[in-house]
Amino acid sequence: MTTTRRSAEETARLGDEIYERDIRSLxxxxxxxxxxAIDVASGDWAMGESDLSAVxxxxxxxxxxxxxxxxxxGYRVVASLGGGTPQRSR
Numbered sequence: 001m002t003t004t005r006r007s008a009e010e011t012a013r014l015g016d017e018i019y020e021r022d023i024r025s026l027x028x029x030x031x032x033x034x035x036x037a038i039d040v041a042s043g044d045w046a047m048g049e050s051d052l053s054a055v056x057x058x059x060x061x062x063x064x065x066x067x068x069x070x071x072x073x074g075y076r077v078v079a080s081l082g083g084g085t086p087q088r089s090r
Contacts, residue, residue, distance in 0.1 A: 006040065006067045014040035015069020032074040039065040051078060 006014070015038045023036060023045055031047060035054040038045040039062045046061060048054035051070055058065060072078050 011040055011067045011069050014067075015071070018043050018045070018069075019071060027073050034073045035078070036071050036073060038069045038071075040067045040069055041065070047073075 018038050018040060019036065022043065023038070027034065027036065027047065034047050034049060035051045036045055036047050037051075037054040037058040039058060042062060042065070044058065044062050044065075046054055046057035048057055051072075055068060055070065058068060070078055
């Protein structure tokens with residue numbers, strides 16, 4: 001099996017596209033603040049209460065996942081540097 005590593009920009013674009021198309025409607029109203037990890041190659045995804053738990057769950061489903069996009073349900077960013085509070089997307 002050949003594996004490729006996408007650029008960060010391509011991984012983000014694909015991850016956002018998969019989230020909007022396949023995942024958002026399933027999680028947005030019920031799991032606000034949870035983390036979602038998406039394998040952009042397969043479209044498989046997993047959710048967790050922390051970024052690490054979401055990625056661990058995804059890796060248990062897709063051990064060979066290389067390009068993983070991580071986001072937080074209801075937020076524009078996963079985390080904020082410099083002590084600020086991440087802004088909500090609503």
